[in-house]
Amino acid sequence: MARWLIILAGGRGERFWPLSRMMHPKQFLTLMGNHSMIRSTRDRVRSLIGPDNTWVVTGQDYVEKVQTNLPDVPASHILGEPVGRNTAPSIAWAAREIYAQDPDGVLLVLPSDHMIKYQKRFQKLAEMALAAAETQGGFYTFGIVPTHAETGYGYIEQGQEVAHGIARVKRFIEKPPAEAAQEMVQSGHFVWNSGMFAFTARDFLGAVRIQLPVLADGIEELVAHPDGLDRIFPELPQISVDHGIMEQAQNVFVLPADIGWDDVGTFAALARHLPRNDEQNAARGHAIFVDSQNVTAISEGPVVSFIGVKDLFVVATKDAVLILSPDRSQDVRQVVQALKEGQHDHLL
């Protein structure tokens, strides 16, 4: 009964343009520290699960990038999806491949583009979840203790505690309006859905068979005819694991996790994590600040200089520069859209 890691690395996010590009999405960026987000994701649980037991599900276009970032993961463990079909098909495919090798395998599923500050705490919780899945069965989620009334995440309502640090899930709540988020955070019974899970391959595939039989059939066909990938995969139902499996499954549990988690979903989120000088300026890469305050500069090469400005977020690459008000980082897509409409695809 071995443990297996499944890293979900199919993201094609545009919110980090021009750092992220179509061929270089967020999971391959080094936003914090010295390694790409996918590499940090793997390293974070290396003490629990080694590279030979690691699987990655990504887009076909990104397979090489995954290999470069995780060179000790066996090439056969990197599954390239011809199109994105959301998380349920991704996890089902990897779980089925693992099941074929180890029918008793226990799976830890991690998105590849999150930040976790308190690594030791997370390792302990992951260990707890894997052990519980191994011995008790069921589906384990990691619920982030909220720090503010975020409307960009899903929430999980905690029910009865079944063991120290493990509670039943009462219900999943999709991204809420501001008022509802406020109430949930104040009540103390709700945590953020981090998209990280632990369960056995058997439990998961059993739930897929019952709840998403079309997906189960498709995955069986795929495993029987690996050459048919480009034909079979696009036909799989497009559905998230939260919605397709977790919300309806029996025996779903949550481990409240105060682990300094952040999905670093926008430049504003990234800005929160960079060290600042006395004038509240922060830089990654070469920046020069003259009489400037509260400026964040991220450069992939060009030296970026500021004179007499404040409250800016700037990203500079060789072929694109983005300058935005820090409260507008949700709107980066508008620029990406303008580039698409202007047929400047080489910049995307």
Added chain:
Amino acid sequence: MARWLIILAGGRGERFWPLSRMMHPKQFLTLMGNHSMIRSTRDRVRSLIGPDNTWVVTGQDYVEKVQTNLPDVPASHILGEPVGRNTAPSIAWAAREIYAQDPDGVLLVLPSDHMIKYQKRFQKLAEMALAAAETQGGFYTFGIVPTHAETGYGYIEQGQEVAHGIARVKRFIEKPPAEAAQEMVQSGHFVWNSGMFAFTARDFLGAVRIQLPVLADGIEELVAHPDGLDRIFPELPQISVDHGIMEQAQNVFVLPADIGWDDVGTFAALARHLPRNDEQNAARGHAIFVDSQNVTAISEGPVVSFIGVKDLFVVATKDAVLILSPDRSQDVRQVVQALKEGQHDHLL
């Protein structure tokens, strides 16, 4: 008695960094229109003086760039100074070379990095000045009718009118304090010193002989021993033509010139000349504006995008980005200084 053009192209200004670089100063930039400033300077008077009669004095490092920008100017007419010694030695050298070919030559001297909006008016004035120098002798300056109390230029006080549109110069005033500038502009008797001149080679060299005999001797030695350039030139007195010749010369005249002149000395000056959209944004190169106002973007390649910002001036090149408040364009040197101190000379 032919007419000759002397273009002064020795500038090494830092105020346009990162557009300008040590090896690519302002006179070679295309700040407005479709041509470099030096090329525009030459084209502006092409109907008066052809390329065969054009001379350029520049830094040794820039000789090739001048040739590229002005390919029809004879290579022997491009004088490369081993060091900058200000304008009196530059003009004296070129005037002496021209004098050797044409002792009766009349010279039009133009800086290479100014903008003139009303070309026809300027051509007419240049024609007037050349004709007056030819027939009457004397030193002719072009005095720009002031549009505001600029403290960054020298002023010329106009005296008695000697012909329609030509007045005696009463005195030259160096860059004045704000109050003095205000008074001069209000009086209506003062114009800006544009650094453009007309005189015969004979008159000019005669004045050099009397007022700057050390320079006159040095230039004679240089012409006799062209191989000694690197030794002789650095020994020449460092002095401007205004201070060394014009201020003390007899028969100095000024032609008031309402010609849309601008020395485009800073990014702020440049910003004034760019066309703006309804939100007061202006761009040279590829820029995308989302909810932004009063932003000027100059790009030498990278696409520059703005979201929710205002009152910025941005210059983007492949290896350097400058972001400044529009009222701080005098302070670009501070960034250049920081780069020097940080030994990032490759960026200068």
